[in-house]
Amino acid sequence: MVAFVPATGAHAQSEQGGSSALAAGVLQQRQSDPNAKMLVTADELVYDYTRNEVIAEGNVQIYYDGAVLQARRVVYDQQGSRLRAEGGVRLKDKDGTVIAADSLDLSQDFADGFVNSLRIDTPDDMHFVAARADRSGGDTTVLTSGAYTPCEPCKEKPEKPPLWQVRAAKIIHKEKEQTIYFEDARLEFFGIPIAWVPYMEAPDPTVKRKSGFLVPQFVNSSEIGYGVTVPYFWNIAPNMDVTFSPLFVSKQGVMLDGEFRHRLETGTYSIRAAGIIQEDKDEFAGQPGYRDQRGMVETHGRFNINENWYWGWDGWLMSDETFLQDYNLISATTREVTSQIYLVGQGDRSYFDLRAMYFTGLTSYDVEAQQPVIHPVLDYSKTLGESVLGGQFSYDFNLTSLTRDEIDLRATSALYAPTFPTLYDGPTNQCDLAKVEDAGAALRDACLMRGMVGSYTRLSGVVDWRRTFIDTAGQMWTPFFNMQLDVASVQSQADDSPWLPGNDEQLFRAMPAVGLEYRYPFISAQSWGTQTIEPIAQVIIRPDETDIGQFPNEDAQSLIFDDTNLFDVSKYSGYDRVEGGGRGNIGIQYTANFNGGGQINALFGQSYQLFGKNSYAYEDMANTGAESGLETDASDYVARLYYQPTQNFSVINRFRFDQADWSVERYEIEGRAVLTEKLSVSALYGLYTAQPELGYYEEREGILGMGTLKLDERWSLRAAARYNLNLDEIDYTLFGVSYADECFGLALSYRSDFTESGNRSRVDTVLVTISLKTLGEAGFSSQLGSGSSSSD
Structure with a gap:
């Protein structure tokens, strides 16, 4: 019916x-x-x-x-x-x-059935087509004469082949295994086959992690020869995996390489190890790699304690300083690695950082015994939320403890070499401590102690209070009090560390300071905006610095006097040195704010030693303070000029002029411009006069320029270059081009860098990276001129 x-x-x-x-x-x-x-x-x-x-x-x-x-x-x-x-x-x-x-x-x-002339389009832009689809067993789907691509079809010509696709005689999807198998597969670009494999497999889109082989990686260098590795990823559990990456190289044999990763409820950690018994160590003759057995162990971890605290570690152990670069285990331009364990906490007004550290240099010039072992360094700072005597009160603590097995003694200038031809040790620019007696007093000018031998422990505390009063005339008066207390223990032999006290020394230092800062801003409102002229004066009263040269200077060797620290209570960068004696800092600041959002800011000032010892005129083991512009009673002049007419353009100038003849001692100008929506550029020019007492015996001058150009929504260019005006040569260049759309990415770049790393004084690198959405990323890098290359 x-x-x-x-x-x-x-x-x-x-x-x-x-x-x-x-x-x-x-x-x-x-x-x-x-x-x-x-x-x-x-x-x-x-x-x-x-x-x-x-x-x-x-x-x-x-x-x-x-x-x-x-x-x-x-x-x-x-x-x-x-x-x-x-x-x-x-x-x-x-x-x-x-x-x-x-x-x-x-x-x-x-569970079973078939579909003719199938097309599948998913929300995450995966597209499948097949002449026929058969389903059996409730979990297996077979696409016959199928193709897969994540690329959107051309709207004007849908029949046009996509940018890339994978075609296969059969595409088999096993749902229970969460795996897609490709048989007789080929990769096509614009419909043209460029690669073929008889068989391959990949996890289906429902899987983020699955055991299997990864993209092969290739290496090539003159020392290790040609090599290949096909990493295998083992998904032990949703939160645990291992990657095996044995490297087979033609000259040295097999390097075993494996990494274990584990994610826990509060954090993650990883352990990686690699090692090889070299078949031809003579390829590394005269280099740190001249040994039979080479290897490394690397580990990292970080765990959250709560929302404010976390702890973790980084660990490196290797047979020699160039193993990582020789076997492409780290970037060729990396100069050092740091092993450390740390505990960090941060509150609304406080910060805590405790860590122990060990540094490993990766160049052939590094002397490992000269690297300090930090055990530990502690920094704690807090600013009270409530006022104290109507003002702001803050305090800082620092504990530094370190040990070094060998003195780090560097030549200040090659100009001393003719006078003391036996004082220096070849390309490392090391002073020969055994020649100290021969050099006599002149050694002080010829060598700098960058690090003492022995042990050094210092505990420092700093308190700071300040309060600002504004009178009826608009003048701003800020009295302040600052106190730094230091307790230190130095264990070093005088013969091993010249210019430091011998044997065991217990040191104490107190540096109280009271001061007053005065500002009187004159504000003028105009139709176009506002102008502010602000005279600034600061007076600091305190005793002389004590035990100059007795405290080792390990953390305050970097001293740059400019506009940023003109009004600091102490201009040293660390705790090992403190500014002493009476000092006055004066300056005048001009600021213009435009209604359209632009700004001009200028500052000019000078610092004066009013009474007592000028700390910057008394040199320590590293000559810190010498030729800084602060070593005279009247310092060099410092200035700043900043101009930002729009959000898309800004330029800042920083000057330091000699106080005697106004010659330029230091000058930097940095500019940034977004010229169009597609083009942005930046440039930096620097001029630094010679500082032979600090090891810079020639004037340094150079220009660094960078730019990016977006040709359209998909193509972009970038370039950078650094020109060394002293050597009249370009010592750094970078050129790159990139393409990116919804399914494909391509990046090509060339970089030339004179940064010393490993055994190389110059590294020229060509890098090509191709990204295929959902399939992965492949890259090829070649280090030109250094005889090594790699790809993955």
Whole structure:
């Protein structure tokens, strides 16, 4: 018996019976709401009780639980529990996935069936096409003559091949294994095959981590020869994995390399180890790598204690300083690695940092015994939220303890070499301590002690209080009090560390300071904005610095006098030196703010030693203070000029002029400009006069320029260059071009750098990186001129 329902644009809705079964057969597997209603529309709806079939004819649309099935004709076989759809079949699931086919024949539970001329488009831009799709076993789908791409089809010419795609004789998806297998696969760009593999596999999009082989990596250098590694990723658990990366090289044999990673509830840690028994160590003759066995161990970890505290570590152990670069385990331009364990905490007004550190140099010029072991260094600072005597009160603590096995004694200038030809040790520029007696007093000018031998422990505390008063005339008066207390223990032999006390010394130092800062801003409002002229004067009263040269200077060797520290209570960069004696700092500042958002700021000032010893005129083991511009009673002049007319352009100038003849001692100008939405540039020029007492015996002058250009939405260029005006040569260059769209990325760059690293004084690198969305990223790098290259 046949029941016929004429319906031109007819609608049928039911919770049971033929139409309900029709929709359920398509959507049963993915339904998430058992109470969802179903709507079927068609030109004709036929109930064939003889064959136990439900047939929908003409413009069939089935709506169920957020999904829509469209076809010219849909037949549901209730007895065989199969569903057939024909003619422009289109199924859009509630997650946005779209399946298009000429026809499909599936069992009710999607366990078995086939689809002809299939196309699948997912919400995350994955696109599959196949001549036929067969499903069996409830979890296996086979696409015959299939192709996959994440690239969107061309809107003007949809038939045009995508930028790239993977075609395969068969694409097999096993849902339980969460794996996609490709048989007889080839990678095509613009429809042109460029690579072929007989077999490959990849995790399906539902998987973020899966065991398997990764992209091969290739290396090539004159010392190790040609090599290849095919890393294997072992997904032990959702929070634990291992990557094995054995490297097979033609000259040295096999290097074993493995990394273990583990994620816990509060943090993560990793351990990596690599090692090799070299078959031809003579390739490294005269280098640190001239040994049979080489290797390294590396580990990192970080764990959160709570929202304010965390702890962690970084650890490095290696057979020699150039192993990492020789076998491409680290960037060729990395000059050192730091092993440390740390505890860090941060509050709204406080900061705590405790760590123990050990430094390992990675150049052939590094002397490991000269690197300090820090055990430990502690920094703590806090600013009270409540006022003290109406002002702001803050305090800082620093504990530094270190040990060094060998003195770090460097030549200040090659100009001394003719006078003391035996004083220096070749290219390392090390002073020969054994020649101290021969050099006599002149050694003080010829060598700098960058690090003492022995042990040094110092505990320092600094308190600071200040309060600002504004009188009826608008003048700002800020009295302040500052106190630094230092307790130190020095254990060093005088013969091993000249200019330091011998044997065991216990040192104490107190540096109290009281001062007053005065500012009187004159403000003028104009139609275009405001102007402010602000005279600034500061007077600091304190005793002389004590034990100058008795305290080792390990953390205050960097001293640059400029506009940024003109009004600091102490201009030293660390705790090992303190500024003493009475000092006055004066300056005048001008600021203009424009209504349109622009700004001009200028500062000019000078510092004066009013009474007592000028700390900067008394040299320590590293000559800190010499030729700084502060060693005379009246310092050099410092100035700043900043101009920012818009958010897209700014330039800042910093000057230091000699106080006697106004000659330029130090000058920097840095500019940044966003010229258009596509073009931005920046440049830095620096001029620094000779400082022979600090080891800079020639004037230094150079220009660094950088720029990026966005050609369109996908293409961009970048370039950088540094020109050494003293040597009249370019000592750093970078050129790059990149392309990126929704499915493909390409970056090419060339870099030339004279930074010393490993065994190399210059590194020229060509880098090519290709990114294929969902498949991964591959790169190739070649170090030109240094005889090594790598790719991955």
